[in-house]
Amino acid sequence: MTIYFASTSALVADESETPKVQTIRVYPFHSNLLYGGDIRFKAFAYDKDDNFIRILTEAQWSTTGGIIDSTGWYVANVSGFHTIQATHNTFPDGSSEMVTVIGSATVDVEYPRPPR
Structure with a gap:
């Protein structure tokens, strides 16, 4: 429980009612990009009952190829099939130990085909 003080009165926030992140889904699930293209990925959090x-916005992003920034903006500067991951540290319901929740998506980066 957290107590917040505003002037002379106290506001009590019951944190047990805050839904905990159980699953992360990264959208879009799969993308096809040309080399040099870019796209924004987003991480959507769901609780243990699969409710959104x-x-x-605080997810940590990583990729097996290309560049991705802290906002999920991906730049396709490496050709091939790559995985995008969003990670989030959380305390699951009823637990005092932090766990890392990971969601992933894929991107297929191709070089443009030369004109015929």
């Missing part, structure tokens, strides 16, 4: 909670 929110978009995870």
Whole structure:
């Protein structure tokens, strides 16, 4: 429980009611890009009952090829089939130990074909 003080009164926030992130889904699930193209990925958080909670703006992004920034903006500067991951650290319901939740998507980057 967290107590917030505003002037002389106290506001009590019951954090047990806050849904905990159980699953992350990265959208779009799969993308096809030409070399040099870009796309924005978003991480959507779901609770243990598979209810949407929110978009995870604080997700940590990584990729097996290309460049991705802290907002999920991906630049296709490496050809091939790559995995995009969004990770989020959370405390699951009833647990005092932090766990890392990971969601992933894929991107297929191709060089443009020369004109015929």
